[in-house]
Amino acid sequence: MVAASGLHDRAMRGVVGTDRMGRGGAMTHGTIRLENAAATMGGQPVWQHVSGSFSPGSMTAIAGANGTGKSTLLRVIMGELPLALGTITRGGLGPRDFGYLPQARIIDRNFPISVTDMVLGGAWRQTGAFGGADRTVRLRAATALRRVNLEGQAERMISALSAGQFQRLLFARLLMTDAQVIVLDEPFTALDAPTTQDLLALVCEWHAQGRTIIAVLHDIHQIRTCFPDIVLLHAGQATWGRTPDILTPVTLQRAYGGARDPWPETGMQA
Amino acid sequence: MSILSTLWDPFASFGFMRRALVASVTLGMGAGPVGVMLQLRRMSLIGDAMSHAILPGAAIGFLLAGGLSLTAMGLGGIVAGLGVALLAGLVSRRTQLAEDASFASFYLTSLALGVLIVSARGSNIDLLHVLFGTILGIDAPALYLMGGITTLTIALLSIIWRPLVMECVDPGFMRMTGGQGGLYHMAFLFLVVINLVAGFEALGTLMSVGMMMVPAATARLWTRRLLPMMALSALTGMVAGLIGLLVSYHFRLAAGPSIILTCSVLYVLSLVTSPTGLRAARS
Ligand SMILES: Nc1ncnc2c1ncn2[C@@H]1O[C@H](COP(=O)(O)OP(=O)(O)OP(=O)(O)O)[C@@H](O)[C@H]1O
Ligand SMILES: [Mg+2]
Numbered sequence: 257m258v259a260a261s262g263l264h265d266r267a268m269r270g271v272v273g274t275d276r277m278g279r280g281g282a283m284t285h286g287t288i289r290l291e292n293a294a295a296t297m298g299g300q301p302v303w304q305h306v307s308g309s310f311s312p313g314s315m316t317a318i319a320g321a322n323g324t325g326k327s328t329l330l331r332v333i334m335g336e337l338p339l340a341l342g343t344i345t346r347g348g349l350g351p352r353d354f355g356y357l358p359q360a361r362i363i364d365r366n367f368p369i370s371v372t373d374m375v376l377g378g379a380w381r382q383t384g385a386f387g388g389a390d391r392t393v394r395l396r397a398a399t400a401l402r403r404v405n406l407e408g409q410a411e412r413m414i415s416a417l418s419a420g421q422f423q424r425l426l427f428a429r430l431l432m433t434d435a436q437v438i439v440l441d442e443p444f445t446a447l448d449a450p451t452t453q454d455l456l457a458l459v460c461e462w463h464a465q466g467r468t469i470i471a472v473l474h475d476i477h478q479i480r481t482c483f484p485d486i487v488l489l490h491a492g493q494a495t496w497g498r499t500p501d502i503l504t505p506v507t508l509q510r511a512y513g514g515a516r517d518p519w520p521e522t523g524m525q526a
Numbered sequence: 527m528s529i530l531s532t533l534w535d536p537f538a539s540f541g542f543m544r545r546a547l548v549a550s551v552t553l554g555m556g557a558g559p560v561g562v563m564l565q566l567r568r569m570s571l572i573g574d575a576m577s578h579a580i581l582p583g584a585a586i587g588f589l590l591a592g593g594l595s596l597t598a599m600g601l602g603g604i605v606a607g608l609g610v611a612l613l614a615g616l617v618s619r620r621t622q623l624a625e626d627a628s629f630a631s632f633y634l635t636s637l638a639l640g641v642l643i644v645s646a647r648g649s650n651i652d653l654l655h656v657l658f659g660t661i662l663g664i665d666a667p668a669l670y671l672m673g674g675i676t677t678l679t680i681a682l683l684s685i686i687w688r689p690l691v692m693e694c695v696d697p698g699f700m701r702m703t704g705g706q707g708g709l710y711h712m713a714f715l716f717l718v719v720i721n722l723v724a725g726f727e728a729l730g731t732l733m734s735v736g737m738m739m740v741p742a743a744t745a746r747l748w749t750r751r752l753l754p755m756m757a758l759s760a761l762t763g764m765v766a767g768l769i770g771l772l773v774s775y776h777f778r779l780a781a782g783p784s785i786i787l788t789c790s791v792l793y794v795l796s797l798v799t800s801p802t803g804l805r806a807a808r809s
Contacts, residue, residue, distance in 0.1 A: 336701055351703065358698040367566060367695045368750045374695070380688040387688035413750055414695075433703060 286312035286347045286436065286468070288333055293342035295328050302328050303489060304341065308496035310437075310485075312347075315469040317479040317499070320489030321512055326472040327359065329487070329494075330439050333470065352381075355435030357426050359442050365415055365422065372410045374425055375400055378432030400431035405454065420451045427455055438462055440471040444478070456482060476503065536775040545664045546771055549672055549728050550785055553737050554763025556676035557721045559683060559756035561742030564718060566752075567694050570739060571630065576715075577722045577735040578633035579610035581640030584656060584726065589647055594655060596668050600723050607719035610636065611712075640731070659730030661771075661781045668727050675724040679717050686710050691752070729782045737763055740789035747793075747800040762792055 287309050294304035302325035310316055310333075318326045331337040332344060334354050355378075369377075375397045376389050383389045389397070401407050404424040409417065417425060423443070430438065440459070444452045460482065463469050473479050479486060479499060486502050488495040490511040495502050536543045564573045583606020584599040591598035610632050644653045683690075690710045693700045700710075718738075725734025745759035770785030797803040 354703060356699055356703060358696065362698050363696045364694065367691075368752050368755065369691060369695065370751070373691070373752075377688060377692040377695070377699075380692050383688045387691065429699075435703075 286349060287345075288347065288349065288437070288468075289345045290332075291343045293332070293344060294340045295325065295332055295337065296340040297325075297328060301340070301492060303492045303494060306342070306494040306496075308487065308494065310468055310470060312436075312468055313463070313466045314485055315463045315483050316471070316485040316487060317483035318470065318472045318487045318489065319474070319476070319479060319511070324489040324491075326489060327441055329489070330356075330441055330470070330472065334439060349437060353436040355430045355433040355438045357430055357438075357440045357443050359445075365417075367414065369414060370410070371401070371406060371412050371414060371417070371425055372397060374414050375428045375432055378429035396432060397428075400428040403431060403458065404428045420447050423447055424451065424455065427458060431458075435467070437468040437470065440469070442472050442474065444473070444475065452478075476508070479503065532776065533772065536772060542662050542664070543771060543775065545666075545669060546661045546728075546781060547768065548669055549661060549664045550737075550767025550771065551764045552669070552672045552676050553721075553725050553728060553734075554741065554765075554767050555760045556672075556679040557725060557734075557738040558741045558745070558758075558760030558763045560679060560714075560717050560721050561738035561740075562745060562752075562756045562759045563683075563690070563694075563714065564738065565742050565746065567714075573718060573722075573735050573738055575630060575633035576607050576611065576718055577726075577731055578640075579636040580604075580607045580719070580722055580726060581656070581731045582606055582636050582643060583609075583640075584723075584731070585640045585643035588644060588652070588656065593648075594652060596665075596671065596727055599656075600671060600726070603723040603726060604719055606636070607722065608716065611715040611719065655730070657730050657732050658780075659726065659728050659733065659782045661728040661785070664728060672724045672728075675720045679721060682713065682717060686713055690714060729786070733782055733786050736786040736789060740786065740793050741766065744789070744793045744796045747796045747803050750802075763789065766792055 289309040291307050293306045295302045306329075318329055320326055328337065332339060334356060335346070335351060373387065376383060376387065376393065378400075379389070379393050379396070380387075382393055398407070398410070401410055404427050406421060406424050406428060409421065414422065414425065423446075427443075438459075443455065443459075447455070456478070459469060459471070469483075471483070473483070480503060483499055486495075486497065486499045488502055488507060488511055490507075495507060537547055561573070564570060580603035583602035583604070585602070586606075587598035587600070587602025588594065590602075613632065640656070641653065644656050648656075689700065690713075693710045721738060722731075722734050725737050728734070729737060741759045741762035744762050745755045748758055749755050766788040767785055770788040771781060773779060773788065774781040774784035799805075
């Protein structure tokens with residue numbers, strides 16, 4: 257187990273605290289649970305009758321074809337989109353406990369800020385006037401950049417980064433949030449194999465620190481090797497459980513249609 | 527006449543010139559940084575729309591006060607500007623129209639309404655004042671208002687700086703990490719409105735937005751860093767105020783348009799000479 261980060265301490269305290277509350281409490285603290293949930297977008301149902309839970313420290317992949325509602329599920333989890341039906345409980349987690357990595361295309365990459373400023377944005381609650389940051393926060397930002405191999409790029413503008421470097425930057429910002437639940441929407445899309453490996457290692461590190469990981473992924477091989485739990489979305493339904501039980505040839509065939517292996521080339525990665 | 531006296535005499539001899547100088551320097555300082563943010567948020571048109579939206583509010587203030595009263599017109603302008611900002615936000619959320627499209631239809635309505643109200647009760651001179659301002663007629667209370675607005679602008683910008691920038695670059699991240707993105711957006715629109723109201727007395731509804739947009743566009747040609755960009759934008763507006771007033775004094779031209787045109791000249795010069803302007807586009 258990776259030793260104490262701020263979050264690790266928090267997770268430990270959480271366990272101690274709930275123990276005092278008794279068994280029932282210990283089971284639900286930090287657990288995100290959906291019960292018979294349904295979501296709609298623009299009046300159309302996206303998925304329904306979804307039940308399942310993300311326990312603290314779990315590592316879950318969300319998979320399914322394009323448009324099946326993976327991003328929608330993330331928005332529901334983070335409380336940004338209300339459910340049309342059913343309930344969601346977050347076991348005492350508030351908005352500040354979530355760290356989020358959006359699908360890259362919704363970010364304005366021409367905005368004139370530097371890599372360092374973007375990373376400091378992850379700690380925007382701790383910064384002062386004109387975004388001034390004290391030494392500790394700056395040090396954390398530098399460490400985060402080093403962790404994702406961007407230390408030489410700190411003063412460049414974000415518009416000057418390649419897609420892969422930019423994705424590394426988003427991971428560095430996520431490091432700054434020090435969040436308990438980490439939500440990733442297609443974090444490895446458009447990245448080469450070494451970058452994917454690096455960032456996946458970082459995700460595994462977070463998992464080892466006791467954080468809850470929820471990630472939308474398209475690479476079945478990656479899911480099989482790294483993610484013990486899965487939510488597979490298909491035709492408005494969710495299949496939720498342990499990855500080896502859920503990812504059978506039959507369910508894959510159903511979820512992704514005709515192709516035997518929907519991403520034959522990705523098998524070569526990792 | 528020496529160069530020094532050309533620069534110095536107008537301000538040494540006339541109180542109204544000194545007040546006009548203080549007014550334009552103050553306006554430039556506040557409006558410049560706001561203009562940069564407005565452009566980076568791709569909301570240039572919205573600044574324009576807001577400046578028109580202020581008009582009916584100011585006109586109603588004019589009616590209630592029974593004449594050109596800065597306080598009444600300023601308050602009216604702020605209420606109307608914020609009202610239109612809220613309304614346009616609501617409309618764009620409820621319908622498929624983009625925010626700037628809904629702004630465009632609001633501002634034409636506002637402009638017509640404002641002109642109608644002022645011309646129904648006031649003289650043509652009043653109408654001219656409202657539309658184009660009277661920078662040479664600025665009095666002490668008007669200067670206090672402008673100073674207060676500029677101070678508030680810089681203070682508020684510095685406080686909400688980081689979240690405002692984050693909300694701009696990556697609204698999804700702000701929303702999802704529990705930030706009140708909408709709150710910062712509204713605070714920023716509030717800054718736009720009060721700066722337009724500040725500029726309104728000096729430059730009129732139609733031109734106050736010029737002091738916001740043109741220096742910002744100039745500054746964007748010279749630097750790619752946000753903080754220097756805002757400082758440069760403010761500086762450009764302040765310098766243009768000084769040069770514009772001198773030009774208007776020596777050549778007997780209207781002061782407000784001279785200031786805005788000086789901004790434009792600085793912009794064109796930058797466009798030609800800056801490394802990211804036309805030179806870059808050609809090569
Ligand atoms: N703003 C919107 N208005 C109406 N419908 C929407 C909107 N956004 C998404 N949808 C619909 O909701 C459904 C789920 O969208 P979502 O973005 O969650 O899919 P996804 O699984 O994340 O897809 P992808 O793999 O392409 O990212 C889609 O069928 C989409 O057409
Ligand atoms: Mg998606």
